Amino acid sequence: MKESDLYPPLKRFLEAQGYEVKGEVLDCDVLAIRGDEDPVVVELKLTLNLDLVMQAVERLTLSDSVYVGVPESNRTIKTKRKRILALLRMLGIGLVTIEPQRDRVGVLLDPGPYRGRRPSKKRRQRLLGEFAKRVGDPNLGGTHMRGGLMTAYRQQALAIARHLREQGPRKASVVAAALDEPKARAILYRNVYGWFDRVSTGIYALSPRGVRELPTWEEGS
Secondary structure, eight states: OOGGGGHHHHHHHHHTTTOEEEEEETTEEEEEEOTTSOOEEEEEOSSOOHHHHHHHHHHTTTOSEEEEEEETTOHHHHHHHHHHHHHHHHHTOEEEEEEGGGTEEEEEEOOOOOOOOOOOHHHHHHHHHHHHHSOSOOSOTTOOOTTOOOOHHHHHHHHHHHHHHHHOSEEHHHHHHHHTOTTHHHHHHHOTTSOEEEEETTEEEEOHHHHHHHHHHHHHO
16 A cells, blocks of 8 residues: 555545545645635555654644544554544644545544643652652663563562561561561562562561562662
8 A cells, every 4th residue: 555545535535525635735745625714734644653743743834624644454543542542632633544445534533722731640749759769760761671660669678578588587567667667568468579478477588589589689779
């Protein structure tokens, strides 16, 4: 399939709605005019990518009615439809899908006014809380560690694991007092990483997995 294959069915679709349609008008892949209305601009691409979105944003200087048009079978729309629509809605850009073989055009989103996403107070507080609780700067920005990132929670669990390695099995309350960590009981009980074994009521020890993984995390901390 070529980008030009998307044009004929889209042209017929727009003409059926009373538009006069022409292709490749200056920088616009498709330009549709109907009376005194805002011109409709459509940028066509076989893949929905950042280049296409940036082109559409540039066309907003020409008209408020800008669409991006991609094949109906576009994989990005199928796998990330909700996020794509949210992004385009924020930018005020519309989205059409085109199936040349069936002469079918679908309008998934009409253009609208720019709507920046409003900050979430709850998520902002969580973000700042994680920043404040994290000890040092253990993660290299832009990397994704296979075993997971070093979070404040993991740092707390590591401190408990080290304590149990050095002191042996201990009561959760003793660990909490020794480390001045009020969340120690909950961390031991939840055992998110599998590093702890409960050897008896309220008493925990470092598990075989904890013994095995603790040195690896200590190297990266």
